[in-house]
Amino acid sequence: MFSLTSCLYISAFLFSTGVYGVLGRRNILVVLMSLELMLNAVNLALVAFGRAYAAQDLAAAHTGQIFALMVIAVAAAEAAVGLSIVLLVWRRWQSIDVRDLCRMHG
């Protein structure tokens, strides 16, 4: 049950659910949350791989975890900038529909 492959299956499922959310939804907030979901799925896979390879090389576990920490930092930066853009779009057009972003012609 608790094995590398099951961790990877969960990670793959979460990632594809995030893909569905990014492609199929039109609410900007839900799209951003689906992005976070995908980043988390990748984090889970990274840490699981690191833990699995720790039997051979202890540094592998650390590398996986540090990579995951960097992904968390990237996710925080992305959420901060993305949400401030969402607020700007809301103030301008009172809309959180991704289709309305087409009106921003550069």
Place this chain on the structure above:
Amino acid sequence: MEEFLKHSLFGLSGLLGVVCAVLVVTRKNPIYSALFLIVLLGTIAIDFFLLQAEFLGFMQLLVYAGAIMVLFLFVIMLINPRGDSLPDEGGATDRWVAFGVALLIFSLLFTAIAKSPRLKEFDSFPGMAAVPETVMGTPARTADHGSLTAFGYEMFTTHLFVFELTSILVLSAIVGAVHLSLRPRRRKREETEAALDSSHGREEHAHV
């Protein structure tokens, strides 16, 4: 007994995570999505603890559930979208296309995981490699590999450059977020100044 606990905890958290992930992308109101996403992040933190990445598990809870999701909830409360202001989720075709792409990606990943011969060697998470007694001549205080000491040592020696790059990334994100949130205020001030100027002009006209 410990093994059984570990397996059942992993199974429960995995199941809860999968259900929450589906709920995150299907709820119409974003506040429900955000709440289910918080539960999902908690289950992933449990997985990190089980994978002996304790520090990362705490970071997950602090940074994700504590900071990023609070930011999301604040924005949702500020916007308060409900009823008409929620965008109408497109027709069935859009959804089926998105579902097809997601299914394609999942089946690709699934077959890749299922067919991989290398994964079977490490499948049950074999024991850790021995912790080295000394690191660069000094005695190592790395008790276990998820501990903060070992993690920090590895981060500030081997991966120092990546760490510095991350600081630049976070700094640019701060500058970007501040810039984006300041711009409308400046515009508003210009508008009020312009309005004041025009009203002054009108008064002068009236005097004349």
